[in-house]
Amino acid sequence: MKTVLNPSVNKFAEVSERLNGINEYYFSQKLRQIDEMNKNGKNVLSFGIGSPDQPPHSDVTSTLIMESAQIGKHGYQSYKGSPLFREAISEWYMKWYNVSLNAESEILPLIGSKEGIMHICMTYINKGDEVLIPNPGYPTYKSAALLAGAEVREYILKEENNWLPDFEALEKTDLSKVKLMFVNYPHMPTGTFGTDEMFKKLITFAKKHQILICHDNPYSFIMPGFMNKNKPMSLLSYEGAKDVVIELNSLSKSHNMAGWRVGFLSGSAERVGEILRFKSNMDSGMFLPLQLAAVRALRLGEDWYTELNEMYDSRREKAFELLDTLGCEYDKNQVGLFVWASVPEEYGDGFSLSDEVLEHSNVFITPGGVFGSAGDHYIRVSLCAKIEVYEEAIMRISELLE
Numbered sequence: 001m002k003t004v005l006n007p008s009v010n011k012f013a014e015v016s017e018r019l020n021g022i023n024e025y026y027f028s029q030k031l032r033q034i035d036e037m038n039k040n041g042k043n044v045l046s047f048g049i050g051s052p053d054q055p056p057h058s059d060v061t062s063t064l065i066m067e068s069a070q071i072g073k074h075g076y077q078s079y080k081g082s083p084l085f086r087e088a089i090s091e092w093y094m095k096w097y098n099v100s101l102n103a104e105s106e107i108l109p110l111i112g113s114k115e116g117i118m119h120i121c122m123t124y125i126n127k128g129d130e131v132l133i134p135n136p137g138y139p140t141y142k143s144a145a146l147l148a149g150a151e152v153r154e155y156i157l158k159e160e161n162n163w164l165p166d167f168e169a170l171e172k173t174d175l176s177k178v179k180l181m182f183v184n185y186p187h188m189p190t191g192t193f194g195t196d197e198m199f200k201k202l203i204t205f206a207k208k209h210q211i212l213i214c215h216d217n218p219y220s221f222i223m224p225g226f227m228n229k230n231k232p233m234s235l236l237s238y239e240g241a242k243d244v245v246i247e248l249n250s251l252s253k254s255h256n257m258a259g260w261r262v263g264f265l266s267g268s269a270e271r272v273g274e275i276l277r278f279k280s281n282m283d284s285g286m287f288l289p290l291q292l293a294a295v296r297a298l299r300l301g302e303d304w305y306t307e308l309n310e311m312y313d314s315r316r317e318k319a320f321e322l323l324d325t326l327g328c329e330y331d332k333n334q335v336g337l338f339v340w341a342s343v344p345e346e347y348g349d350g351f352s353l354s355d356e357v358l359e360h361s362n363v364f365i366t367p368g369g370v371f372g373s374a375g376d377h378y379i380r381v382s383l384c385a386k387i388e389v390y391e392e393a394i395m396r397i398s399e400l401l402e
């Protein structure tokens with residue numbers, strides 16, 4: 001019998017079941033609201049996303065300009081990235097993390113590390129497999145795992161446990177269906193630095209329960225006391241890590257290149273090959289001049305990171321002042337591109353504090369609950385604004401509180 005379509009109902013109006021539980025990314029909606037407020041003359045000061053406001057090193061931008069002016073550099077590129085780029089990544093890992101990576105087989109360039117999260121989920125997850133994600137944590141882990149058909153299991157990070165995973169508590173649960181675990185230190189949003197002890201425990205835990213660890217490491221160059229008190233850390237530098245770890249990394253934060261979309265993943269040749277099987281069906285490589293400029297960025301000396309960190313150190317102090325004005329409490333030893341703080345009881349939670357300062361002072365601060373329920377009583381302030389912007393926000397909020 002011939003099927004008769006009802007012309008008033010589009011077959012495609014119903015999106016796939018895969019999107020159940022997946023909403024538009026919080027910042028995608030919020031930035032639209034802020035744009036609207038600005039159009040109405042509000043001049044919102046935003047301490048939301050961690051998008052560096054400063055340019056990359058001038059050698060990096062001039063490399064991009066020079067290379068893109070040449071003919072012969074505009075075609076499709078290798079799915080595995082340029083050998084020059086992979087070589088530079090390998091040297092960078094050795095220089096800064098003391099990790100040896102085979103440039104040919106243990107590195108895969110990515111169009112930003114965010115896409116790597118999805119590729120990893122699509123490569124390893126079957127419907128019903130369990131994925132451990134941190135709460136609070138980067139929201140994309142959950143969405144990517146759900147899109148790939150996983151059962152998401154949150155592991156709660158608590159302030160009293162210094163925001164580190166509680167392996168003993170996890171081991172009291174059934175881990176037999178857990179295939180993948182996302183871990184991220186320096187941790188976003190709490191600014192927690194990973195410890196030697198925790199990283200070693202993590203590898204033992206992963207081996208014992210045969211869980212693949214995805215260590216997401218985009219913040220390892222942003223920290224107070226760079227190279228004195230704190231040094232960049234890679235989970236791959238621990239013994240036996242390549243058996244169970246894939247590490248994501250990115251030039252977005254460390255080189256002021258968030259909009260360039262340059263990232264990479266590293267791990268054993270087997271894992272890299274498996275992920276390439278998926279990824280090579282999704283895109284057709286990265287623009288070559290971009291890769292060559294990224295090579296230049298990776299070869300910058302210590303001065304680059306020192307200057308970058310000096311700037312963030314002074315902004316961090318201003319962010320502390322802003323939080324003092326609001327009566328929030330925070331740990332002064334935080335690392336990364338944000339400051340995480342608990343909100344005073346009178347506000348109820350981070351969402352109400354955020355709404356109140358946005359409505360009455362035109363200042364946007366991210367509510368911690370965006371990163372999971374364990375962040376409900378916290379807020380996160382980005383360090384991606386100039387000193388004057390913190391000063392203006394402090395003034396506006398002080399006036400509100402008077």
Ligand SMILES: Cc1ncc(COP(=O)(O)O)c(C=O)c1O
Binds near residue numbers: 111218258263
């Ligand atoms: C924890 C974490 N992981 C990954 C990313 C993605 O970074 P990118 O895709 O720019 O490399 C971000 C960006 O904010 C992040 O905060």
